[in-house]
Structures are given as structure tokens and as C-alpha cells.
Amino acid sequence: MSDLRFNELRGEPVAYAIHRQDRTFLPDRAHCPLDPTVPGGPATEIPLAAFEIVVFDNRFPAFESPEGAAEVVVYTDDHEGSLGALGLDRIEALMWVWRHRYQELGAREDVEYVYIFENRGVEVGVTLHHPHGQIYGYPFLPPVPALELAADERLGGCAPCVLLERERSEGRRLLFENEAVSAYVPEAARWPYEAHLAMRRHCPSLVSCEPQELRLLAEALRRLVRGYDALFDRPLPYVMAVHQAPTGAAAGRGHLHVEFYPPLRTAEKLKYLAGSEQGAGTFIGDVLPEEAAAALREAIERVS
């Protein structure tokens, strides 16, 4: 079981899940727990010979019922590949899976915030290479979504709506748009090649999206992550964070958008969170967002 404490100096919760020390760590190819279970092979987490998308309770949960949830979302039964390598129909199906989990977990009394995310690459701590993401159902509103709600107050309305309007009118950091989604590098990106995908219509969550908007979100996700891999001509590690409306006491506030935090500043060099970032909370950037946007636009164009 986990232990949740409150760091008074930081004003933030800290969860201790010490059982996760024993979680599966970079198993060899023949023992991937996210592979299908094939006749004669080792039993995996998924007792099926083939599947499209599966979601299961994390064996090493940071949060679990009756005080939250931790789920694993496996995108495909193909061990190789990535989110960007999936077909558009599969990514669209994934949007519906996310929507379903948001709706179902969000209806639980012990879940205040449904957070869908993906860690890609050992640089951000991936322990299993099989294409997958995770979902945490936090039993409290975590600090980052709380900050986004505070930004609503500061900007006098929906902050992502205001910021998206600014990015669209300025244009220098826009990456691409389709009929429902805009992709851009934010003006004050914290990571060298950080990018956001935002719904242009004010959709608090995936549940508010029309089916066609989910398809267009899938299309935008695919386009961006394929562009990321073209940027340095290598699979780009990232953290993908899906931000939506809280489902607890602050339900209904928020604006669906997906943030990507790639830790690389060059093809080989990592951006570390060092003294200023950790001790003072101020990111020191190595790449101007406008230059990052130009490089990303070129990479996206190359593979579109």
C-alpha cells in the first residue's frame, strides 16, 4: 500500500509507493509482460493470444482503490513500434479508450483527477519498451492541474483558450492545425522541444468531444509524434501529459490539451533538472521556443 504525505514547505502531496521498488525493470525481449500470451510461451499480463487495446490494473500501483487508481493502457500487441507508428484507426480507438477510462474512473468517489500519460524512452524512466501508457486516478487534485485552474483566475477565463488565441494570432510558434486541434510550442516552454496540442473548441474533457474531434485529435497526435521522431532522426523520448477537467470537486473546469515534454536538447544531450530547476523552480532554457518551433515544423513537414 502507498503512503500519502504532505510536504508543507512545497505545499504539495508526496506519495510513497515502496512496493514499486520491485516492479519489472527492462525485461529481456522474451519476457515482456505486455506482450500477448502465446501458446508455449511465458504467461504475461494479458492472457490472450492477440488483442487490439487492453487496460488493466497496474500490478505495482502508486494509487489503488479505495483511494485512487493506477492502470496500464497497452496500445497494441506488437512489441515493436510506438504511438506514432500506429495506424490512424488504432489511435482513434485509443482516444475512445481514454474517453471511457476518464468517464469511468472520474465517476468514482475516490478519484479527484484522471491523469492519462505516457513515458517514452529510458531517458524518462520507462521500464517496459512495449508501446503503452498509464492512467492515474488521483484521490486529490494534483498541483499541476491546480495551477492550471489558478491560471484561469489570473487570465480571467479559460487559460488554454486565452493562450491558444495568443499563439494563433502571433503564429511564430504554431506547428500545424487541423479542423479541431492546434499544435504549438508554448511561448514559455520549459523543455527544449515542448509542444502542446489543444482543442480549439472549449472542450473540458474527452467526454465533451464530438466523434470527429476525437478522430482529429488522433490525427494531430500521430502527426506530432512522427515529427518528433524525425527531429533528430531517432525515437524521441518524451512525457506525454493529457490535461482535462478535474472530476472531483472542481469538475467541469479545464480545457482538454495534451502536453509533450521531451528531455533532449540535442540528439545526444539531455536537459537535466539541476540546481535552478529543482532548488529554485526556474527552468533555464537552451533553445528559444521560436527556434524549436521552426525545427519541429520542418521535421513534421518531412514526414507528413
Add this chain to the structure above:
Amino acid sequence: MHTSRFIRSTRLDPSGAVLDLVSHPGRARASLYPRVMNGKPGGPGEPRSQAGEGPLSEPGAAAGEGERYGPLELRRLRKDDGRSLIVYSRVEREGVGPPR
């Protein structure tokens, strides 16, 4: 987990301002329950079949009835150790409608 020791939450006061709450032992948790997500009572988000029901369909898991959600069919299974496993398959390729 010991979330009962505190729950950090955020809620709105009548003026719309965000109130940042840290509730300590003895303070009531901000709550709006039972909840219905986005005014869709009885929608697909509400579990309609209990995992673990039904006959064994796969080694290592017990199966429930299939459900529809948008273009997907989902089957709820229960793994041998009791954990939930949901299997999603796409059943509609075009003309996706709202979830049923």
C-alpha cells in the same frame, strides 16, 4: 494509503474563485457525490457488468458480457490475482456515432 490524514483539494466558492483546500483530520472532504459525468446519466461510463461474472473464456481470466462504447466493443475480464483487465476491440470503422 493514508489519504484520510489529509485530502488536498480545490473547489469553487459561489463567486467562482478557486479555493485551495488542505483538509486535515476531522475536516470534511469537499464532495459532490454521487456524481454523474457531464450530464450523461446511465451512460457507458457506468459499469454495467461486473468483472468476474460469466464463464472462463481465457486461461488466466474470467470474462463478463461484451459492452459497446462508441466504435468499440469492450470485454471486462478478471485476472487470476483479482485485477481488472478490459479488452477493447474496434467494431466500427466508419460513421462513428455517439457512445451507446
